[in-house]
Amino acid sequence: MLPELPEELILGIGDDAAVLRIGGRDVLFTTDVMVEGVHFDMAFATPFQVGHKLVTVNVSDIYAMAGRPAYMLLTMSIPAHRATVSSDLPATVRSDLINMSGAGGSGFVDEFLDGVADALSLYNVELIGGDVTSSQGGISVSATVIGFADAPVLRKGAAPGDRLYVTGNLGDSACGLHLLQRINRPVVIERQETINSPLPWQVMGPLLHRHLMPVVSAPVTGVRPNAMMDVSDGLSIDLRRLCTESGVGARVYETSLPRSVEMIEAATFLGIDPTMLSLCGGEDYQYLFTSPEPVSGSWCIGEITDGGLFFIDSDNKQRELVRCGYEHFTSDCKEWDRSIPSKCKERKQNQ
């Protein structure tokens, strides 16, 4: 019999996940909500994609702490007329959930839960509970993901002189969103639907996929970053948060920003500046981290400094890093407009 150690709060509000030490283990907790009309719009996404992405955005927060996601709780609030009971309910996660409150549906619920189940399987995460209720307005879904970490990496910890890394391309998701707004209807990529357009599908497909149904993976191996977080609201605002937490500054080089050939081709086609997409777009679900040592397999985009946030453009001119990225309540634009800074009033940066 092991001694029953009291649990201990290692890290509370303010990072990608909270950390409790339970029975000698570091357990991570994160929660994210997705609200119809704010985070998703059924005019542009399928229920499957919404369910899939809900799992991914929560898993991303666990990976961002150098953790391994393991369990999930799910909530759904759905207008009754969009949750009619289906006559054919397979005995899976779905029926468990549906049985919780009699929800079910040939409509949103079935497809949404298929997307959730698909992503849970992808990340090897198990659904252990939830709450399903009706709603009077639109659909709202949330998840709490529980993970484990040997040594959680926080936003705090970056030191002047550290190299600044991201784990993959920036701007793909935001570019995919722009394409989707042109297409102006859901694209059922989970069933291999393709779109005919002047832009080849091999350019559009990966960008739409990255926006509608991003897949994330553990950020780094063989290295212990000094600080880390996921890039969910845009590199500019998320780097600002990491630097604030660590009490440092940073310098980012335009020529070092990793950008896909697809994004550059599509952005050019759409007449959007690829650099703005990379800095402000958001929903990249890559990881931003700092390390005193060189790291292979990730992109070094700059360095940590004593203070200030600067951007060195492709002409080698230094300027202040643009203030952009999505914030609820302090911007007048919807989430899906967030990659278009001109559409939104200037935002208060308080995080």
Add this chain to the structure above:
Amino acid sequence: MLPELPEELILGIGDDAAVLRIGGRDVLFTTDVMVEGVHFDMAFATPFQVGHKLVTVNVSDIYAMAGRPAYMLLTMSIPAHRATVSSDLPATVRSDLINMSGAGGSGFVDEFLDGVADALSLYNVELIGGDVTSSQGGISVSATVIGFADAPVLRKGAAPGDRLYVTGNLGDSACGLHLLQRINRPVVIERQETINSPLPWQVMGPLLHRHLMPVVSAPVTGVRPNAMMDVSDGLSIDLRRLCTESGVGARVYETSLPRSVEMIEAATFLGIDPTMLSLCGGEDYQYLFTSPEPVSGSWCIGEITDGGLFFIDSDNKQRELVRCGYEHFTSDCKEWDRSIPSKCKERKQNQ
């Protein structure tokens, strides 16, 4: 250094809380959503009361597993115009949360978070994280509470011959709701507001309090129930769930149902049958449990049998236990009508 035991899923979907064994300890997880227009109505409740009750309903699920609540994650989705930034934000839980996304408010947010903080302090639960977003429709809030138990008690486990207990009065909350519908506006009980009416305040006050801002406590000490759950949707439906999980039946005696003198007086005044309120009302947040041994300090309301659900009325006549209680999606009545079965179509009982 303790060995790192792998975590193990002890109990998944279907009970009041899920159970994971982590580092040798049983950790409980529960989540509950409250949606405006379904679970609460700002025409009848203050934001403080909504926040307070959100914590309580989650804590109740932990107590119902014989657990001790310890930590909480919170989500809020609020229309931007109801979350304007206040100029005077004290440096508490509130400011942490508000800083997460720039929300804040002289409106809903501040008062709601006061209610959350008050209940967290009452139950000695610590807020460790959350997510705050805007919404396009109404307000939706949810919480995930994490607790610990030496030996979790499940819904499953009741055995024929067990005595059936509840920990306190049934029907008070539902009766309070009826009173509130008559009053037809919020009553600020957290600031000691009282109401003048033909019914004395010492009758109305406790009932309104039980509905608007219930307080729960650990269900039983010195006894290990065979099965337990909280009474949240009404004794009738919740007992049905406990019996289904345990594969047993039950017999309930009308004369044994614990009912407050206030509830009986108010129900009589309102012309409502107190027994229907006790069986169908819901939101009692008492605990229903079974034990082979006599238990002091709780009310024995019947016994567990081999099968069937029966009600012995005050004339000693046996009948089938009435089917009632709130279910999302299978009823056409709002939550606050649930104590009035005639207002709702007959419901499918699938849990």
